[in-house]
Amino acid sequence: GDSVTQMEGPVTLSEEAFLTINCTYTATGYPSLFWYVQYPGEGLQLLLKATKADDKGSNKGFEATYRKETTSFHLEKGSVQVSDSAVYFCALSVRGGSEKLVFGKGTKLTVNP
Amino acid sequence: SAVISQKPSRDICQRGTSLTIQCQVDSQVTMMFWYRQQPGQSLTLIATANQGSEATYESGFVIDKFPISRPNLTFSTLTVSNMSPEDSSIYLCSVEIGAPLEQYFGPGTRLTVT
Numbered sequence: 001g002d003s004v005t006q007m008e009g010p011v012t013l014s015e016e017a018f019l020t021i022n023c024t025y026t027a028t029g030y031p032s033l034f035w036y037v038q039y040p041g042e043g044l045q046l047l048l049k050a051t052k053a054d055d056k057g058s059n060k061g062f063e064a065t066y067r068k069e070t071t072s073f074h075l076e077k078g079s080v081q082v083s084d085s086a087v088y089f090c091a092l093s094v095r096g097g098s099e100k101l102v103f104g105k106g107t108k109l110t111v112n113p
Numbered sequence: 114s115a116v117i118s119q120k121p122s123r124d125i126c127q128r129g130t131s132l133t134i135q136c137q138v139d140s141q142v143t144m145m146f147w148y149r150q151q152p153g154q155s156l157t158l159i160a161t162a163n164q165g166s167e168a169t170y171e172s173g174f175v176i177d178k179f180p181i182s183r184p185n186l187t188f189s190t191l192t193v194s195n196m197s198p199e200d201s202s203i204y205l206c207s208v209e210i211g212a213p214l215e216q217y218f219g220p221g222t223r224l225t226v227t
Contacts, residue, residue, distance in 0.1 A: 036218075042220065043205065043218050043220040044156070044205065044207075044218040044221075045218070046216070046217065100158045100171075101146075101156075103155045104155060105154070106154075106155050
């Protein structure tokens, strides 16, 4: 079945450090890929998405590129801020299936000043 | 995007009782989804609710335990029945709206069962 494997956390970085959170997937068909973010005490927010191979999603300085050859969608940010502290979820959706989202386990990021 | 509200935001319930969670969207949507997020865990889809039809449940979830209503295109309820401490979770509703394949989530209902 469809699944998402996400880098285990927690991840602790200093402000202005480079961030990478790895995400790989297994899917039948051609999935769309997403990163969601959950800030402390808040609901889930869509951070960025990519719907086909080689697409790059970007938002708020975060980027992720849909790599079909490596079945990956790694999240990156060049310079993290304290306000980026949150839990990040990688997810996929296969159109033509149930349209449901399949989530990774989440990676908790803490950024220290 | 969409503005999604949930009620209650949190509750503490005794085992054996039931709780109904409401989800309201500010626009009409075809598909609504209910997820569970157990403490420290990822999100798991409970069921998909389309207006005018029975909800479709994922493996491991049954209608008797999690009955769902979808009376119109902006509203849905999820009931957690005969609760046990294992039901303590955050329950989230989501909708698919706007650009295809984008889901937006409500703020969640934090349920604690004692």
